[in-house]
Amino acid sequence: MNETIARVQQMLSLEQFPRSSAYDIEWVSENEMGPNAMWLAEFLSEKMQFSKGMKVLDLGCGKGLSSVFLAKEFGVNVYATDLWIHTTDNFLRIKEMEVEDLVTPIHADAMKLPFARGFFDAIVSLDAYHYFGTNEMYLEEILSYLKPNGQIGIVVPSVLKEFHDEIPESIKPYWEPYLYTHHTPEWWRKLWEHSDQLKVEVADTMPNGYENWLLWDKTLKDAGMLRRSGDVEMLLADDGIFSFCRVVGTKF
Numbered sequence: 222m223n224e225t226i227a228r229v230q231q232m233l234s235l236e237q238f239p240r241s242s243a244y245d246i247e248w249v250s251e252n253e254m255g256p257n258a259m260w261l262a263e264f265l266s267e268k269m270q271f272s273k274g275m276k277v278l279d280l281g282c283g284k285g286l287s288s289v290f291l292a293k294e295f296g297v298n299v300y301a302t303d304l305w306i307h308t309t310d311n312f313l314r315i316k317e318m319e320v321e322d323l324v325t326p327i328h329a330d331a332m333k334l335p336f337a338r339g340f341f342d343a344i345v346s347l348d349a350y351h352y353f354g355t356n357e358m359y360l361e362e363i364l365s366y367l368k369p370n371g372q373i374g375i376v377v378p379s380v381l382k383e384f385h386d387e388i389p390e391s392i393k394p395y396w397e398p399y400l401y402t403h404h405t406p407e408w409w410r411k412l413w414e415h416s417d418q419l420k421v422e423v424a425d426t427m428p429n430g431y432e433n434w435l436l437w438d439k440t441l442k443d444a445g446m447l448r449r450s451g452d453v454e455m456l457l458a459d460d461g462i463f464s465f466c467r468v469v470g471t472k473f
């Protein structure tokens with residue numbers, strides 16, 4: 222391991238996420254599509270019950286970081302489902318991480334899933350649900366794939382205060398309409414509580430979510446290891462509006 226990578230590995234090993242910190246930062250950074258999906262999955266696992274053999278849908282899994290994490294850490298069978306990423310590429314990554322017996326890559330649109338209704342013991346989605354799940358109807362649709370008593374849990378980028386029609390001056394230079402998909406935990410709780418199929422157990426903000434997001438993007442960017450443009454400038458300008466929120470519920 223060269224000096225830069227060793228330093229980045231050390232800087233991005235957080236006490237808050239001991240399991241994620243054990244993974245090779247070079248591999249994780251090559252395959253990340255946003256602030257470490259393993260951190261997000263570890264945060265979610267504090268409030269979800271995963272046990273060996275469970276069938277878990279990882280919706281919007283990207284390059285499979287969270288799917289590999291859940292399979293390795295909890296021995297669950299993961300259906301790693303994504304729209305933008307090719308299944309063969311994900312299969313190669315899954316094999317590289319030696320979890321091909323536990324993780325099945327699937328190419329599908331969240332709006333048109335190819336699964337049997339009532340098939341999954343749990344559904345997770347990390348840094349993806351806001352792309353398709355902010356409307357009133359989507360929760361009802363996705364819950365149909367979950368068994369009774371099964372849990373659904375998401376972690377998404379969030380804001381401390383709803384934007385409504387007022388975009389803070391500080392982030393106007395970085396504004397993109399997709400930022401309207403970022404909401405508070407209270408907003409998500411309300412949306413999910415409209416369902417009579419679900420008991421919402423948790424809707425909260427990740428402790429140090431803003432700091433972790435900035436640390437991830439900035440550390441990788443400074444080391445020349447960030448393959449996307451990242452959010453460093455926007456995060457520095459906003460000074461703490463953005464974070465991550467976690468929402469977990471159990472289907473009746």
Ligand SMILES: C[S@@+](CC[C@H](N)C(=O)[O-])C[C@H]1O[C@@H](n2cnc3c(N)ncnc32)[C@H](O)[C@@H]1O
Binds near residue numbers: 253287303305349
């Ligand atoms: C920011 S990336 C996050 C990927 C991964 N969860 C991670 O954190 O590394 C968002 C992902 O959502 C997926 N996505 C967006 N819209 C989708 C849809 N309609 N159906 C399935 N996946 C979708 C994209 O393919 C993309 O991989």
